Amino acid sequence: MYHRFDAVVVGAGGAGLMAALQLRAVNTAVISKLYPVRSHTGTAQGGIAAALANLEEDYPEWHAFDTVKGGDYVVDQAAAETMCAEAVDVVYELERGGLPFNRTPDGKIDQRRFGGHTRNFGEAPVRRACYAADRTGHMILQTLFQQGIKHQVRFFNEFHLLDLLIHEGRCCGVVALEIATGEIHVFHSKAVILAAGGYGRAYKITSNAHALTGDGVAVPYRRGVPLEDMEFYQFHPTGIYKMGILLTEAARGEGGILLNGKGERFMERYAPKLVDLAPRDMVSRCILLEVRAGNGVEGKDYVYLDVRHLGKEVIDAKLPDITDFVRTYMGIDPVTQPVPIQPTAHYAMGGVPTDVDGRVVVDESGTPLPGLYAAGECACVSVHGANRLGTNSLVDIVVFGRRAGRHAARFVQEADLPPLPPHPDAFAREQVDKLLRGPQQGERAVAIREKLQAEMMDKASVMRQESDLKALQRTLGELHEAYERVAIQDRGLRFNTDLTETLELGCLLDIADTIVVGAQARTESRGAHWREDYPKRDDANWLKHTLAYRRDGGIELRYKPVSITRFQPQERKY
Amino acid sequence: MQVTLRIQRFDPERDEKPHFEEYQADVEPTDRLLDALNYVKWYVDGSLAYRRSCAHGICGSDAMRVNGRNRLACKVLVRDLGNPITVAPMLSFQLIKDLVVDMEPFFAKYRALKPYLIADDPPPEKERLQSPVDRERYEDTTKCILCACCTTSCPPFWANGDFYGPAAIVNAHRFIFDSRDHGADERLATLNERNGIWRCRTVFNCTEACPRGIKVTEAMEDVKRALMLRNI
Ligand SMILES: Cc1cc2nc3c(=O)[nH]c(=O)nc-3n(C[C@H](O)[C@H](O)[C@H](O)COP(=O)(O)OP(=O)(O)OC[C@H]3O[C@@H](n4cnc5c(N)ncnc54)[C@H](O)[C@@H]3O)c2cc1C
Ligand code: FES
Numbered sequence: 001m002y003h004r005f006d007a008v009v010v011g012a013g014g015a016g017l018m019a020a021l022q023l024r025a026v027n028t029a030v031i032s033k034l035y036p037v038r039s040h041t042g043t044a045q046g047g048i049a050a051a052l053a054n055l056e057e058d059y060p061e062w063h064a065f066d067t068v069k070g071g072d073y074v075v076d077q078a079a080a081e082t083m084c085a086e087a088v089d090v091v092y093e094l095e096r097g098g099l100p101f102n103r104t105p106d107g108k109i110d111q112r113r114f115g116g117h118t119r120n121f122g123e124a125p126v127r128r129a130c131y132a133a134d135r136t137g138h139m140i141l142q143t144l145f146q147q148g149i150k151h152q153v154r155f156f157n158e159f160h161l162l163d164l165l166i167h168e169g170r171c172c173g174v175v176a177l178e179i180a181t182g183e184i185h186v187f188h189s190k191a192v193i194l195a196a197g198g199y200g201r202a203y204k205i206t207s208n209a210h211a212l213t214g215d216g217v218a219v220p221y222r223r224g225v226p227l228e229d230m231e232f233y234q235f236h237p238t239g240i241y242k243m244g245i246l247l248t249e250a251a252r253g254e255g256g257i258l259l260n261g262k263g264e265r266f267m268e269r270y271a272p273k274l275v276d277l278a279p280r281d282m283v284s285r286c287i288l289l290e291v292r293a294g295n296g297v298e299g300k301d302y303v304y305l306d307v308r309h310l311g312k313e314v315i316d317a318k319l320p321d322i323t324d325f326v327r328t329y330m331g332i333d334p335v336t337q338p339v340p341i342q343p344t345a346h347y348a349m350g351g352v353p354t355d356v357d358g359r360v361v362v363d364e365s366g367t368p369l370p371g372l373y374a375a376g377e378c379a380c381v382s383v384h385g386a387n388r389l390g391t392n393s394l395v396d397i398v399v400f401g402r403r404a405g406r407h408a409a410r411f412v413q414e415a416d417l418p419p420l421p422p423h424p425d426a427f428a429r430e431q432v433d434k435l436l437r438g439p440q441q442g443e444r445a446v447a448i449r450e451k452l453q454a455e456m457m458d459k460a461s462v463m464r465q466e467s468d469l470k471a472l473q474r475t476l477g478e479l480h481e482a483y484e485r486v487a488i489q490d491r492g493l494r495f496n497t498d499l500t501e502t503l504e505l506g507c508l509l510d511i512a513d514t515i516v517v518g519a520q521a522r523t524e525s526r527g528a529h530w531r532e533d534y535p536k537r538d539d540a541n542w543l544k545h546t547l548a549y550r551r552d553g554g555i556e557l558r559y560k561p562v563s564i565t566r567f568q569p570q571e572r573k574y
Numbered sequence: 575m576q577v578t579l580r581i582q583r584f585d586p587e588r589d590e591k592p593h594f595e596e597y598q599a600d601v602e603p604t605d606r607l608l609d610a611l612n613y614v615k616w617y618v619d620g621s622l623a624y625r626r627s628c629a630h631g632i633c634g635s636d637a638m639r640v641n642g643r644n645r646l647a648c649k650v651l652v653r654d655l656g657n658p659i660t661v662a663p664m665l666s667f668q669l670i671k672d673l674v675v676d677m678e679p680f681f682a683k684y685r686a687l688k689p690y691l692i693a694d695d696p697p698p699e700k701e702r703l704q705s706p707v708d709r710e711r712y713e714d715t716t717k718c719i720l721c722a723c724c725t726t727s728c729p730p731f732w733a734n735g736d737f738y739g740p741a742a743i744v745n746a747h748r749f750i751f752d753s754r755d756h757g758a759d760e761r762l763a764t765l766n767e768r769n770g771i772w773r774c775r776t777v778f779n780c781t782e783a784c785p786r787g788i789k790v791t792e793a794m795e796d797v798k799r800a801l802m803l804r805n806i
Contacts, residue, residue, distance in 0.1 A: 035677065037720050038625075038633040052700075095701040098691030098754070100709060100716050107703030132716070138632065139716065146690035180670055209627040245630045324787075325630060328649060329604075446616035489620030492587050495671040498620035 001183060005029045006412040007191040008174055010161050010216055012036035014137070014394065015376025015401035016195035017144035019358075020153050022405025026412050029187060031159040031176050033211065033500070036145045040197055040209045041397065044137020045248035045321065047114060047129030048094075048394035050087035054108045055127045060084040062119060063128060065567055067392060070116040070279050071349075071385020072527035073569040074229070074543060074562055079356050079381045081565065082403075087395045090402060091130050099143040101132050112318075113253040116279040116389040116574070125277055129391040134248050134321045140394060159185065160500050161196065161215055162428035164223050164372075167421040171371035175428035179500060182493025184432070186424050190412040191371045193404050194220065194352060194360075195397075198377040202508045202515070203345035203461060204453040207239055207246035211504075216378040217351055218507035221514070225352060225362055225369065226547040226558070228380040230511070231518035232349035234388055234528045235462050237283040239344025241302045243329055247322045247341060249390040252276045254318055256307040258283070259338060260295040266303075274574040281387040281528040282574065284343040284462050297340065304338035311335075343462055347388050349528065350518075351380040353547065358404025364547065364560040371411070371418065375404040382545060386527020431506075435488050435499055442487030445502045448479050452505075452512060460516055465532045469520040476512055483509055514548040517555045522546065539569050575603055578658035579610060581622065584669050592669065596658070603653035607645070608636055610652055611661070624673040631785055634721035637664055638673050644723040644783040664726040666735060680722050683738045687746040687764060692757030708753040715748040715793050717786040724780035724790050730773045737773040738765070740780040740790050747793040750800060762801055771797050 005027050009020045012032035016039075020030045032039070051058040063084035068075045095101060095109060102110040111127040119126040132139040148155070156176070162184070163175040173188040196216020200208025221227050237258070238247045252258075257276050260266045270286045271278035278286075291301050307315055312335045315323055319334075326334050352374040353361050359368040376397040383396055455475050459468035483506060490498035524538035525531050544559040577599050584592035599613040608626055615622045624647070625635040631649035638647055639662040641655060652659070667675035693702075718741065725731055725739035746765065750758045765771040771794060780790040 034627055034633070034635070035681075038627050038635050040628065040633070042719070043628050043630070043632045092700050096691075096693075096697045098693075098749075098752070100712070100752070101701075103704055103706045103709050105706065107705050109701050133713075135632075135717070138719070142716070149685050150688075150690040209633065210629060211627040321632075328631070329606075329651075331604075444616075492585060492621065492671075494586055495623045495674050496621075497623055498615070 001185045003029065003185060003187045004417070005187060005189045007193065007408050008187045008189045009193045009195060010174060011039070011195035011197060011376065012155065013039035013041040013195065013197055013376060013397065014140050014144060015397035016193070017148055018398050018401030019193045019195060019375055019405030019408070021144065021147055021151060022402055023409050024151050026409055029154050029156055031156040031161065031174070031187065033158060033160040033179065035157050036148070036155060037141060039141060040212055042138045042141040043209065044140070044394055045134040045246065046250035046253065047112060047131035047136050047391045048091060048140065049114065049117060049128045049389070049391035050091040050130055050395065051084065051128060052088055052091065052109060052111065052130065054104060055111050057119065058126055058128055060088065062121060062126070063087065063117070065121050066117050067383060067389060068385070068567045069122070069572055070389040071387055072537065072572055073385065074382070074526060074545065075385035076382050076563040077565040077567060078563050080383045082356050083383050083395060083399050086399045090395070090398045094140060094143055094398065097143050097147050099132065099139050101130055112250060113277065114390045115249050115252065115277045116274070117391070125274065129250070129253065131250065134250055134319050137394060140398070160503070161219055162431060162503070164192065164219050165421060165424050166223050166369070167419065169370065170418040171369060172418040172420055173424070175425050177432065177500070179495055182496060184425050184428055186420070188417070188420055190415045190417055191373060191408040193358065193408055194374040194378055195376045195401065196378050198348040199508060199511050200345045202453065202456050202512050204457040205239060205244040205342065206345040207236060207244055208345065213504035213507050214378070214511045215504060215507045216374070218510045220352055220360070220372070221510060221550055224550070225360060226549045227350060227514050228353040228547055229350035229382060229518070229545050230514040230548055231522050231529045231546060232386045232527055233345065233515060234280055234347040234349060235284040235343040236280055236346035237287055237343050238305050238341040240325065240329060241340035241342050244344035245325055245329060246344060246346065247305060247325070247339065251305060251307050251319055251322060254314060255310050256305055259304040259306050260290045261297040261299065261303070262295055266290050266295065271574040278574045279387055279389060281530070285530055287343055288462050302340045302342045305341045306338040307334050308336060308338065345461065347393060348377055349380065349382070349384040349386065349388055351378045354379045354381055356381065356403060357407040358400055359407065364558060371415065373404040373408050375400045386529055431503065432499065435502055436491055439487055442485045443482045445486055445488070445505050448482050448486065449505050449508070451475070452479055452508060456512055460519055463530050463532050464519055466520065469516055473516050473520065476509065476516060480509055513555060517557065518546045518548055521557055543569065576600060577610060577652055579614060580658050580660045581614070581672070582662040583672050585621070585671055601652050603651070605652050606648050607640060607650050607652060607655065607659065607661070608648040610659070611647055623671040632719060634719035637721040637723045638662065639664060644727045646721060646723070646785045649785050664722060666726050666732055677722065680725060680741070683742040684720065684745055687738060687742050687761055688757055689745040689749065691749060691752070691755055693754055694756060702754050704753055711753070712748050712751040714788055715744045717788050718744050718748070719786060721785065723783040723785055727779040727783040729777055729779065730775055734769070734773065736769040738769060740794060743771060743797060744788060744790055744793050747797055750797065758800070762804060765797060766801055771801065
């Protein structure tokens with residue numbers, strides 16, 4: 001089926017919904033493979049950072065500094081300043097849209113501490129995270145969806161993006177599969193905003209939903225758009241042991257501590273000032289170092305998160321959801337027992353490169369591809385650099401979702417409708433037909449996926465080194481070959497999730513390539529990218545962003561400079 | 575351990591009506607039912623269809639009838655379900671395939687009760703103030719994830735599909751009792767109509783079914799009381 005719109009938003013999480021709300025005055029479609037309220041934004045727990053200064057002195061400049069330092073200086077500082085300044089206004093906007101933030105006694109939005117957020121350029125933790133219990137993301141997603149209903153946003157639910165249309169240098173639409181019927185739809189438009197979220201499912205232990213397979217990153221990459229800083233992937237220190245389900249950093253923000261197998265508060269040794277509230281990359285690494293030194297609990301690969309001393313009342317009032325997770329999935333009660341945790345794959349700092357207006361930029365000098373936008377976790381602005389601070393993604397998705405939406409709204413009012421390429425749905429159909437009509441016998445997707453996830457976890461996660469990455473690259477080559485022969489069992493058109501899961505696996509494989517190639521090339525340690533064979537940060541050679549282009553026969557890496565406005569790179573100590 | 579799953583199957587392209595099939599799944603006792611379904615899909619029969627995403631009870635995708643009760647497959651552990659485990663789609667909605675039902679009528683009811691803040695007063699420059707006590711008044715109903723466990727376990731809803739059902743009313747409650755909202759009259763008027771709140775017979779199935787622990791029946795009673803007060 002053919003549709004014509006001014007703008008198409010792909011994804012209905014926080015970024016996509018925020019963008020769609022800016023596009024009310026023009027003819028806009030939102031397509032999403034999940035019902036909007038199922039999007040992963042809804043699982044975000046801890047909070048959204050904004051220097052409201054409701055409880056203590058705070059300024060957007062302090063927030064920007066923390067963001068830059070947290071990202072180990074490979075952050076575009078102008079973009080970080082924009083984000084931190086607009087964070088304040090966007091949080092008020094969310095509140096006015098109905099978001100039920102927790103309140104201070106005088107009725108203002110309450111704020112709490114979070115890792116890496118400090119007063120006065122690193123002095124001490126500051127209360128900057130605005131929150132709604134430990135379901136801030138749920139409330140953001142609900143509020144934006146509610147606004148979408150109010151303003152009659154046009155949703156195409158359970159439509160799966162297959163291809164992005166670029167013709168004569170302009171973006172002119174997308175092709176999507178209607179999951180319920182198997183029908184292929186062409187959306188012809190003047191602008192496309194990609195807001196399809198992250199790709200934690202490339203790893204075995206992850207806090208990310210099954211649906212987070214980076215489709216909105218892999219699809220443009222296949223159409224020649226470069227991917228930026230893919231080697232920076234964040235591991236959150238406190239995932240439930242073996243399952244990866246996240247226990248929010250707010251547990252530590254409220255006073256929870258980490259203990260090793262000997263009962264020591266080991267973070268005191270590594271980060272004397274911020275201790276358990278040091279940034280995530282550091283804490284994850286420290287957990288691994290403790291485990292290696294034999295200080296894991298019972299000699300195993302986990303440590304404890306301990307919140308017992310906070311008392312039942314605080315735990316029930318401020319951390320109800322994670323308490324429920326621990327009780328449900330581990331059968332233990334955090335009020336009386338410490339919780340086994342390990343680092344879990346959590347957040348993609350890298351993604352589709354954009355400028356501060358969400359325009360996708362395709363080279364070192366920031367040339368935009370007209371009509372194509374990206375926002376949210378699938379994009380790289382870059383405000384998170386080599387390591388994102390907690391509560392900064394929710395800010396990112398709403399600030400840059402809004403900016404991308406606003407810019408696109410102006411763009412489509414001036415631009416004409418670009419022509420479609422001949423046979424716009426050909427590539428999408430080819431991908432689908434190959435699976436639906438191909439041989440019945442072949443490789444099983446599950447085998448490829450499990451191998452991919454295990455190998456990525458083992459060789460491209462918290463600690464990396466050359467020999468591992470090389471071996472991993474070979475393995476990925478084999479997995480791609482196996483994927484060429486993959487066979488699905490379901491040959492039907494209706495709700496064929498055998499098909500969609502296999503398409504998603506294809507995206508994960510392409511993304512894994514860019515992570516591994518970028519990580520091999522970057523011979524330094526910075527933020528979440530930790531090379532055991534190059535343990536120092538190397539500003540002279542590596543204070544720059546990676547751009548990975550897909551080429552016949554491999555990946556071409558190029559590099560682009562970092563924007564530095566006011567904060568000169570310093571050693572990163574906490 | 576091995577468990578037997580009895581799963582209701584229905585493929586509209588092949589079957590005239592739904593039927594059950596049995597599968598063996600090799601799982602840990604602490605695995606979620608969702609993990610067991612994944613096992614079947616990935617290792618036994620790829621054509622099995624169900625919705626899922628977050629896998630920890632937050633996105634609301636995988637509500638289904640498990641041993642006759644509405645549950646989220648990702649929020650129950652295999653060891654708590656006995657053997658065999660019977661899995662079927664939620665009642666009352668049209669089947670799309672296997673465990674997937676058409677959720678559109680459910681969302682239509684949700685939308686009909688204006689689930690968004692209605693506040694026409696000029697917004698302040700910063701946030702609207704709200705005391706912690708006022709905030710607490712509707713805290714419980716903000717937890718709803720729209721999974722439909724409550725609505726599809728509600729006998730009055732089974733009897734009359736035009737009833738708004740508990741989930742839509744829970745979301746109306748969330749705004750009716752929000753001190754910032756001015757839309758209570760409109761919503762209450764709709765809820766006073768034939769297919770409104772008075773169809774609720776206080777069966778409590780909804781409260782039992784809610785995977786988020788929302789006191790659904792209590793919220794329904796709140797709404798009834800608000801209407802009675804207004805009518806006096
Ligand atoms: C457990 C957890 C807790 C977190 N807590 C916090 C926190 O406290 N604070 C914070 O700042 N950040 C937090 N984060 C990070 C943050 O929640 C996410 O980075 C952010 O919500 C991403 O939003 P998004 O809009 O970019 O994507 P998502 O919300 O993931 O939405 C992606 C959308 O794209 C759609 N989509 C994907 N692929 C396709 C396709 N092929 N076709 C069509 N549609 C598609 C999906 O349906 C979905 O609607 C947390 C993350 C996790 C996993
Ligand atoms: S998969 Fe999200 S609620 Fe079960």
